[in-house]
Amino acid sequence: MLPLLNTPLRAAEPANPLLDEWADGIPPYRAIRPAHYRPAFAAALKAARADFRAITAARSAPSFANTIEAMERTGQQLARVSSAFFNVASADATPDIQAVEEAVVPELTRFSNETSLDPAMFARVDRMYQDRASLGLDAEQLRLLEETHKRYVRAGAALPPAARARVAAINEEMATLGVQFGQKLLADQKASSVLLTEAEVAGLPADQKAAAANAAKAEGKTGYLIPATRSAVEPFLTVATDRAARRKVFAAFDNRGANANENNTAAIIRRLVELRIERAKLMGARSHAAFALQDAMARTPEAATDLLMRVYRPALTRAQEEEAALLKLASADGVTRIEPWDWRFYAEKERQRRYNLDEGAVKQYFPLDGMVAALMDTTKRLYGIQFVARADVPVYADGVKVWEVREGNGAPIGLFYADWFARPTKRPGAWMNSLRDQNTLLGQRAIVVNNCNYTLPAPGERALISLDDAETLFHEFGHGLHGLFSKVRYPSLSGTAVTHDFVEFPSQVHEHWASNPAILRAHARNAAGQPMPEAMLTALLEARTFNQGYLTVQQLSSAILDMRLHSLEALPADFDALAWEKAQLADLGVPHAVGMRHRLPHFSHIFDGGYSAGYYAYTWAEVLDADGFAAFEESGDVFNPVLAKKLRDEVLSRGNSRDPAESYVAFRGRMPDAGALLRNRGLA
Incomplete structure (x- = not known):
């Protein structure tokens, strides 16, 4: 329609920066506004559907190139938009961003269902899978074919039509519920x-x-x-x-998530568990846990639970001994029962008594910038890499920093974003995101993000953290290295795309260097630049196994309840999450003053984070990391360059291009010994 005479023409709509080509794959965050996301998702989904249909519509017989590899090339625009958005949705979830998330998650789930349950695509994949021995594939191609076939089967593509439709509906409802859980928890946390x-x-x-x-x-x-x-x-x-x-x-x-308000998560928990049970039954498994662990190193809930209980029992005994010691100390203040809000206070007094350590004094030697320098120094000593600050890279929030990670010879590896501080719009916890996965198929280097929730200091003050916080810093960068060092051909096999009970191995093994005496002597310094006194350092390291009964029972009770909840084969009609939680803790004998690290009402790992029936993975991976770090200790040099190269080559660079157990054995020479975990925690 022509404009009316004398009516000024509207200026052309500005281009959407999310849909432009990005230099080096870097999201143009300075130009992106919340209003850009929904139209960008709409355009990217349209393009991804067209890519997918071009494969299924092909009349030629399926081949690795025209089907499996072609799928790896599809949806590149959608991958860019999604990674840029969900990075922000977890770290800076403003009301505008939350509104976008509520709208796009069902659309993305619908698209995922369309592609992962598509009969025509599954027929092509299945035909190649049945003929895989005769296709002349190399090891990585064969791994990709097998993993792609497994992904389709586990999504429900092999089910009859009615069951496929029901799985799709369940997936969509669960995705929406997960978003709601996260948003309610964030709102309750803020309130x-x-x-x-x-x-x-x-x-x-x-x-x-x-x-x-x-x-x-x-x-x-x-x-x-x-x-x-x-x-x-x-x-x-x-x-x-x-x-x-x-x-x-x-x-x-x-009480986050358990308060009597609109942010109570009980109804969401109940519905999510019901849906997970129903989907597992449709997939032929007796429970969600049984279904989830089919594709894990543990294989079965029984194997995972057995490991948890082997660590839990000695930890419970130690926690009971610790509580008795704390009560003796607290009785001087008239305390007749240690409460959950008392434990850390009196544990710190007991630690001071035993080791002459004061947490406030110790923290003066743990400035965040010093521990970041320690992290970079450690990684350089192990792998010879460089960190080059990139102030020119646009970031999504104030305080986010970016470094380019390079080989010792200057060759670029990838980009590392660091978002250390808490903000009201940031979800709790610490995590690693990937803005782009490394792969040689598309010629892409990795871009990774680390998030923590350290307390923002007052203006002009240093940010001080604890040794535990420093270990979290190292932990998340261990995930980052898994992404950055990836050296595979296909995006689907890149970096951290491994099973939950292996993905924590690279992160947890990296934690060990946070308490290395040489690193602490160099970087644990107070405001005057003075190093930590040697007596304090010695006492700090001697105290590493102090209070481990408490900490271990807290963590493992959360893991055990996660596994028990998701091992249910039916949900009782009168199921109440809080009552069930209370009964399970009583059955385990968890001391009242200890409790769980993550109570069900705010257990975002399993209700909003993809770790349902998977929180055990931290303990499973701790067996790997304790045994793996022991290799460095046994060599007489914890910075052994030969072993570091072997860890990089056999684990960190491999992604999911081969079975994780094979990668571990290639590094260590054998499967792990669980005794190293108990020794590390002082529970042997």
Whole structure:
């Protein structure tokens, strides 16, 4: 229609930066606005559907090139838009971003169902799979074909039409519920911040008080604000002398998702478990756990549970001994029963008594920037790589930093984004994202992101963390190295695309260097630049196994309840998540003062993070990492360059191009010994 006379023409709509070509695959975050995402998803989904249909419509007989490899080339625009968006959705979930997420997740799930349950595509894949021995494929091609076939079968592509349709509907509903769980938890976490008075923050060191005062000021409040995040709550519980204030802060953190408000997650938990059971039955498995572990190193819930219990039993005995010691100490204050909000406070007193360590004094030697330097120094010593700051790379939020990672000879490896600090719009925990997966098929280098939730310091102050926080820093960069060092041909086999109970091995083994004496002597320095006193360093390392009963029972009780919940073959009509949780903890004998690290109402790993029936993986991988690091110790040099190269070549660069167990054996020479885990935790 022609414009009316004298009516000015509207300016042309600006191009959508999400749909432009990106230089070096870098998302143009400075130009992206929330309004760009939905139209970009619509265009990218349209292009991805066209790519997919071009393969299924082909009249030629299926071949590796025209089917399997062709699928690896499809949906590149969708992959770019998705990675850019979901990175932001987890780290800076503003209301506008949450609205986009609610709208696009069902659309993406629908597309996933269309492609993974498509009969025509499955027929092509299945035909090649049956003939795989005669196709002349190399090892990586054969692995990709086998993994692609497995993915289709596990998605339900081999089911009758009615069952396929039901699986698709279940997947879509579960995806929506997962988004809702995450958004409710984030909202409840934000609403659960605790405002305290001067008297209530007695015992806090100056840096913690300043950060809490700054957090209150940012919210337009007077006093001291303790956000309901682990990085803020656990240090508070360790040093705050006001028992009533500790109880208040603990309750706010512990009850996230369980409060009687619109953010209660109980109904979502019940429905998710019901749907997972139904889908497992459709897939021919007796339970969700049985189905989930078919494609894991553990293979069965029984094998995973057996490992958990072998560690849990000695840990429970140790925790009971620890509680008795703490009660003896606390009785001097008139405490007759150790409560959950007491444990860390009196454990810190006991640690000071045994090792002459004060957490506040120790933290002065753990500035975040110093530990980042320690991380880079460690990685350079192991692998000879360089970190080059890239201030020119656009970032999605204030405070995010970017480095280019290069080989010792200067050859580029990939980009590393670091998002260390908590913000009200950031989901809890720590994690690694991939903005682009390495592969030689499309000539792409990796772009990875690490997220943590460290407390933002007051203006002009240093960010101080603990040794545990430093280990988290190293842990997440271990995931980052798994992505950065990947050296495979196909995107689907790249980097961290391995089973849950193996993906934590590269991250957890990297943690070991965070407490290396040489690294700490070089980088654990106070504001005056003075190194940590040798007596403090010795005591800190001697105390590594202190309180391990408590910490291990907390973690393993969460893993065991996850496995038990997802091993249910039917959900009782009167199922109530909180009542069920309470009964299971009583059955395990978990001390009241210890509890779970992640209670069901806020257990985002299993209800919003892809780890359902998979939280055991941290312990399974700890067997691998303890045994794997022992190889360095046995060599007499924990920076042994030959072993580091072997770890890189046989594990970190392999992705899922071969069975993970094969990769571990290629590095270590044998399967792992679980005894190393118990020794590391002081539970042997």
